[in-house]
Amino acid sequence: MSGIARKVTRYFASFMLIAVINFTLPRLMPGDPIKNLIGEDVYISEKMMEELRLELGLNMPLSEQFASYLSDLLHLDLGHSYHLHAPVAEILLNKMEWTLLFVGISVVIGSLLGGFLGALAGWKPKKKVSRLTSFAFVVISCIPPYFLALLTLYLFAFKLGLFPSKGFYDTPEIGSVLHHLFLPTCVMSVFSASRNFLVMRGSVIQEKEQLYALYARAKGLHDTGILFRHIIKNASLPIITLLALDFGFLFSGALFIEIVFSLNGMGLLIYDAIMGKDYPLLQGAFLVIAFTALLANMLADLLYALIDPRVRRPA
Amino acid sequence: MKQRKYFTGLELKAGLKRQMALAMLILTLCSNILPAGAAGPEDSENNDSENNLTLSKEGFFDRLITYIKGLYLGEEGETQDSGVISEAAAADVQQSADSEGAVLKIATPSAIKSASFIGDSNLGVFTHLSNPPLMKMDAEGHLVGQLAESYNVSENNTCWTFYLKDDLYWSDGEKVSPEDIEFSIRYYGKETPWASWINDTLESSTVSDADNSVTFKFNKPYTRVNMEFATYNLLPAHVWETIENPLEYISNGPYVGCGPYYLKLIDLNAGKLIFEKNPYWKGKAPVSGTVEIHFYSNVDVATLALKNGDVDTYYKYAGSYPYSGIEQLEKTGDFDFLEKTDIGLVFLALNLKKAPFSDPEFREALAYAINYKELVRLETLGYGEVPNRGFVPSAMENFKETEKLEYSPEKAKENLEKAGYSDSNGNGILEGKDGKDIKLEILIRSEYARTGELLDEYFEQIGLSSELKTADADTWITLKDSYDYDLTVIRSTPWGMLMHASWGSGYFDSRRTGQGVMHNVEDPEFLQLCDDILATTDPAELHDYAYELQDYYAENLPAVPLYWSKSVTPFNRHFEGWYSDPLYGIYNLDTFVNVREVEA
Numbered sequence: 001m002s003g004i005a006r007k008v009t010r011y012f013a014s015f016m017l018i019a020v021i022n023f024t025l026p027r028l029m030p031g032d033p034i035k036n037l038i039g040e041d042v043y044i045s046e047k048m049m050e051e052l053r054l055e056l057g058l059n060m061p062l063s064e065q066f067a068s069y070l071s072d073l074l075h076l077d078l079g080h081s082y083h084l085h086a087p088v089a090e091i092l093l094n095k096m097e098w099t100l101l102f103v104g105i106s107v108v109i110g111s112l113l114g115g116f117l118g119a120l121a122g123w124k125p126k127k128k129v130s131r132l133t134s135f136a137f138v139v140i141s142c143i144p145p146y147f148l149a150l151l152t153l154y155l156f157a158f159k160l161g162l163f164p165s166k167g168f169y170d171t172p173e174i175g176s177v178l179h180h181l182f183l184p185t186c187v188m189s190v191f192s193a194s195r196n197f198l199v200m201r202g203s204v205i206q207e208k209e210q211l212y213a214l215y216a217r218a219k220g221l222h223d224t225g226i227l228f229r230h231i232i233k234n235a236s237l238p239i240i241t242l243l244a245l246d247f248g249f250l251f252s253g254a255l256f257i258e259i260v261f262s263l264n265g266m267g268l269l270i271y272d273a274i275m276g277k278d279y280p281l282l283q284g285a286f287l288v289i290a291f292t293a294l295l296a297n298m299l300a301d302l303l304y305a306l307i308d309p310r311v312r313r314p315a
Numbered sequence: 316m317k318q319r320k321y322f323t324g325l326e327l328k329a330g331l332k333r334q335m336a337l338a339m340l341i342l343t344l345c346s347n348i349l350p351a352g353a354a355g356p357e358d359s360e361n362n363d364s365e366n367n368l369t370l371s372k373e374g375f376f377d378r379l380i381t382y383i384k385g386l387y388l389g390e391e392g393e394t395q396d397s398g399v400i401s402e403a404a405a406a407d408v409q410q411s412a413d414s415e416g417a418v419l420k421i422a423t424p425s426a427i428k429s430a431s432f433i434g435d436s437n438l439g440v441f442t443h444l445s446n447p448p449l450m451k452m453d454a455e456g457h458l459v460g461q462l463a464e465s466y467n468v469s470e471n472n473t474c475w476t477f478y479l480k481d482d483l484y485w486s487d488g489e490k491v492s493p494e495d496i497e498f499s500i501r502y503y504g505k506e507t508p509w510a511s512w513i514n515d516t517l518e519s520s521t522v523s524d525a526d527n528s529v530t531f532k533f534n535k536p537y538t539r540v541n542m543e544f545a546t547y548n549l550l551p552a553h554v555w556e557t558i559e560n561p562l563e564y565i566s567n568g569p570y571v572g573c574g575p576y577y578l579k580l581i582d583l584n585a586g587k588l589i590f591e592k593n594p595y596w597k598g599k600a601p602v603s604g605t606v607e608i609h610f611y612s613n614v615d616v617a618t619l620a621l622k623n624g625d626v627d628t629y630y631k632y633a634g635s636y637p638y639s640g641i642e643q644l645e646k647t648g649d650f651d652f653l654e655k656t657d658i659g660l661v662f663l664a665l666n667l668k669k670a671p672f673s674d675p676e677f678r679e680a681l682a683y684a685i686n687y688k689e690l691v692r693l694e695t696l697g698y699g700e701v702p703n704r705g706f707v708p709s710a711m712e713n714f715k716e717t718e719k720l721e722y723s724p725e726k727a728k729e730n731l732e733k734a735g736y737s738d739s740n741g742n743g744i745l746e747g748k749d750g751k752d753i754k755l756e757i758l759i760r761s762e763y764a765r766t767g768e769l770l771d772e773y774f775e776q777i778g779l780s781s782e783l784k785t786a787d788a789d790t791w792i793t794l795k796d797s798y799d800y801d802l803t804v805i806r807s808t809p810w811g812m813l814m815h816a817s818w819g820s821g822y823f824d825s826r827r828t829g830q831g832v833m834h835n836v837e838d839p840e841f842l843q844l845c846d847d848i849l850a851t852t853d854p855a856e857l858h859d860y861a862y863e864l865q866d867y868y869a870e871n872l873p874a875v876p877l878y879w880s881k882s883v884t885p886f887n888r889h890f891e892g893w894y895s896d897p898l899y900g901i902y903n904l905d906t907f908v909n910v911r912e913v914e915a
Contacts (some may be wrong), residue, residue, distance in 0.1 A: 002629070014820060029786070029789070030789045030790045030793055031787075031789025031790070031792070031793070032789070032792075035792065036789070037508075038508060038509060038829075038830065044509060044512075044829075045511070045512075046517070048508055048511045052508055080563075083428065083429070084428055084429040084431070084434075085429055085431045085434040085435075085562050085563045085565065086429065086431075086563065086565055098584065103852075150613075150615065150616075153616065153619075154619065157619075158619045158622075158623050161623075165616055165619065165620055165623075165625065166586050166609070166610075166611060166616065167584065167585040167586040167587070168584040168585065168610075168621075169584060169585055170585055171585075172582075172584075172585075208580075221910055252413050258612065259612045259613050260612075260613055260616065261616075262426075262586050262611050262612040262613065262616065264426075264583050264584055264586065268612065272428060275788075277789070309774055
């Protein structure tokens with residue numbers, strides 16, 4: 001328990017440090033958020049600029065802005081977006097739901113598919129099927145995601161006309177959502193699977209050389225049993241780490257995929273916030289990402305302890 | 316054991332194969348069946364938010380039958396966008412069940428970020444269709460009435476009276492009144508930062524029901540009111556007067572409008588806006604029952620959508636369809652192109668506050684050093700022309716045909732020599748009047764990288780050493796505002812050319828600051844010219860001043876225009892009746908009431 005308490009304390013301290021960096025980083029970027037808000041062709045007087053600064057709290061000294069930011073944070077108030085004219089929490093929740101839908105599913109499918117196929121390929125690496133799948137996944141992992149997404153879109157949406165080319169849906173119905181998200185989810189799943197495949201394959205190749213695998217075989221256990229009852233548990237440790245990382249950065253979205261498929265997700269939201277110097281939105285988004293990354297790492301630590309008895313054993 | 320292992324291996328192989336095949340089949344089936352006969356959309360007024368996903372419980376077997384029919388009988392069972400097969404889907408095929416006529420679909424890269432009618436700038440452009448401004452610009456760049464039948468201005472330019480057309484109705488049946496105009500203008504002045512000048516200068520406003528007019532009295536002469544009123548969308552007072560914080564008012568629609576269409580739905584997740592015919596519109600009836608604006612984050616995908624017929628045309632405010640994509644569309648044979656010279660342009664701005672750029676002869680030499688034809692060929696792919704010394708493009712009102720800019724490195728070198736810039740130490744680089752080598756720093760944003768490289772080459776050819784400094788937009792603004800640059804490449808937008816005293820003066824007047832302006836000309840002659848323009852509304856006087864201004868640009872070269880470009884709009888050959896104006900391109904009421912589908 002004290003080990004867990006220490007970890008929680010460590011994570012909390014990390015979170016506080018992140019909150020400080022979160023506040024500072026956007027303000028270190030060059031550019032004036034007021035000028036970004038006004039636009040290039042609009043002329044407004046200095047008096048009006050000052051009034052806007054006052055309204056947005058940007059005329060206060062940094063220390064006061066920070067105190068206000070911390071106080072809002074403690075009240076779970078992430079502020080108000082300069083450009084989108086809505087509470088940041090509301091905007092993030094809306095975008096997170098959609099991002100979770102297609103990125104989350106992709107991460108899960110990618111992990112399962114990549115892990116499963118990687119285990120099989122690692123178990124029998126010399127087989128033709130294993131070589132072919134390894135080759136395919138290596139190729140996929142080397143292709144830039146933007147290119148693969150465009151190629152998929154071109155082929156399946158425009159050439160074959162099987163899927164739509166943009167948006168989360170055409171009408172807000174489950175069928176339309178599934179239809180629209182099928183392609184982007186596939187692309188992301190394949191990418192995620194390619195990485196997980198390679199890691200899992202290497203991990204299984206390593207593990208199957210261990211003595212316990214030989215002992216299991218000597219006992220008369222069949223291949224499936226050895227692989228899925230013994231080896232995969234040990235070989236999946238790196239996958240758990242990767243999964244934790246993926247989940248941690250789930251809400252950072254997938255910018256390239258969102259651009260290609262014109263999806264209104266977290267990736268584009270963050271990108272626009274950076275370009276527009278929308279401090280509250282940036283702070284809110286980074287905080288959410290940091291929080292989920294920390295949470296995911298914490299869960300990964302716990303999972304490791306569950307799966308690997310060596311971690312549980314006292315030093 | 317061996318046999319068992321062999322059998323086990325086989326089972327694994329066969330079993331695995333069966334499972335994977337089944338999984339793929341189910342996935343394929345589901346992805347094709349479910350959307351094939353989706354039920355109609357809920358009434359948008361009842362939709363709480365864009366997250367309101369409703370699964371249609373009825374019609375699943377209809378969908379299954381539809382799918383099977385499509386698979387085996389060869390009937391087209393495509394997505395809900397292109398056709399309807401089952402009865403359940405019939406009601407769903409158009410976004411609004413009660414609209415008639417064709418759907419005009421427009422692709423745009425100018426995505427709406429927020430459903431804030433007043434707050435989102437791109438939405439403000441698109442809602443010209445549903446909430447047109449009082450004034451508009453015609454194809455020749457003249458300001459004419461749109462909702463205003465006519466207008467007049469007092470001699471001292473402080474009182475502006477607009478006479479409203481008599482046959483305008485809001486989409487909820489209410490008549491558009493002069494009170495709506497008064498309300499809208501005051502509302503923008505009070506609630507939006509970019510219209511704060513109204514709040515500062517509007518002394519009073521009076522409405523006259525007798526002649527359907529509204530008069531605005533300003534506390535000082537203001538000659539550009541008609542131009543400004545070409546950008547403020549009219550709002551129904553009876554709706555918006557109850558909304559306290561309009562910038563933060565978010566709604567997916569419908570919004571009450573008085574144009575030929577009203578804004579029915581803003582759907583950010585589907586990436587589109589839907590406009591429906593205004594049932595109370597008394598003007599020329601548009602043919603299309605619905606106009607849909609589809610946002611594409613990627614222009615390549617928008618091009619594919621155009622080629623595929625998913626959309627009928629492309630629109631970008633203050634921008635052209637990418638020149639590199641034109642050939643692709645031409646090859647299909649399905650597209651025609653509307654070409655109009657843009658009133659915005661790309662130009663080389665010089666830091667007139669420091670030597671040698673403050674020397675007119677040096678500027679002249681720089682102007683001769685630039686290969687304009689090459690720039691036109693490489694930057695516009697032929698959809699442009701060499702600019703004139705007078706800066707102002709030909710599409711602008713009161714354009715004067717000044718001399719074309721000439722590329723002549725020999726003349727450039729000659730001018731430099733005559734002006735006292737020579738290479739006395741023989742290192743190939745000319746020295747300034749201070750005796751030091753002239754090293755030019757060309758500040759550029761990443762979108763002008765190629766132009767910057769070309770300029771670098773041109774200047775080196777005439778003995779000027781130069782280097783490129785690339786900065787992001789914000790850093791560029793900071794450096795530009797602190798005059799921490801030698802030369803920079805910048806683009807003027809159509810509105811930018813019209814602002815201040817028009818004809819691009821807003822970019823140079825040193826008394827005026829803003830995001831993208833240079834504010835680098837302090838010459839009293841120029842400033843007086845700007846003041847003279849701002850002091851009159853007389854068309855004849857404006858004509859003379861415009862010519863004077865262009866002569867000033869031609870003589871002094873405060874900036875060197877690099878090329879004039881064309882705004883190219885592709886449209887499906889099945890449509891005709893497009894109308895383009897210098898300010899908003901094809902996105903104007905004349906287009907929407909005239910464009911119709913024809914036999915190609």
